[in-house]
Amino acid sequence: MLTGPVLEGDLVRLEPLAHGHAADLAVAVEEDRAAYAFTWVPTAAEVGGYIDAQLARAAVGRLAPYAQVSTATGRAIGATAYWDPRPWPDGTGLAAIEVGFTWLAASAQGTGINTEAKLLLFSHAFEQWGVARVDLKTDARNRRSRAAIAGVGARFEGVLRNWSRSWAPGEGGLLRDSALYSIVAAEWPEVRARLTERLARRAAGRDRAPAGADAKEPG
DSSP: OOOOOOEEOSSEEEEEOOGGGHHHHHHHTTSOOGGGTTSOOOOGGGHHHHHHHHHHHHHTTSEEEEEEEETTTOOEEEEEEEEEEEEOTTSOSEEEEEEEEEEEOGGGTTTTHHHHHHHHHHHHHHHTSOOSEEEEEEETTOHHHHHHHHHTTOEEEEEEEEEEEOOSTTOTTOEEEEEEEEEEGGGHHHHHHHHHHHHHHHHTTOOOOOTTTTOOOOO
16 A cells, blocks of 8 residues: 655645545635646535545555645645555565645645645655656646646656546546656756755745646646
8 A cells, every 4th residue: 555654844744635634625725726727626515525536546555645734824725646656576665656636725836835845755755765766747738737847857758648537627538648757766866956945045035936836737
């Protein structure tokens, strides 16, 4: 079973997703939803079912879902996950993992929370699990999400055509083209330094991402 521990930074604490986060997430999802056009983000009424669906994926070992909790307020303001674990050829340990199913409330976007959350997730994957690569995917049409993924240091690898379920309005039952990005272990020290420096600049008040740049796609 894929299990993600609590991961804590200065801005955000990543807690394993539970129904105890539902009330906060129901508030978070009803902020400005303009950034969610290609993203699986529930409405307030759907949050309970959303958590059930993520926990069902976790139960079969394919997903480790998180609530993103603001350390400033103690409230859950979004979600993210590790998923699609792939073992080494000998079957021992993780060779690769994906970070996906990520979204943030509009008020949390562009605040550094996404940057720090990615630093926490990547650090644990590379430094504790010893993975060789971390994947990130998004709808190929989602320019905002693609820019945000590239901005955290992931390298574009190509577009996987008709790869996974589309979350765009009116496209129920259809497949989307997915843009695939990755970070490999040899690149991680440079990526870590870049993310750490970005957070330091933000703390000093010299860096702010465009509004909505932290909205991400499910893998």
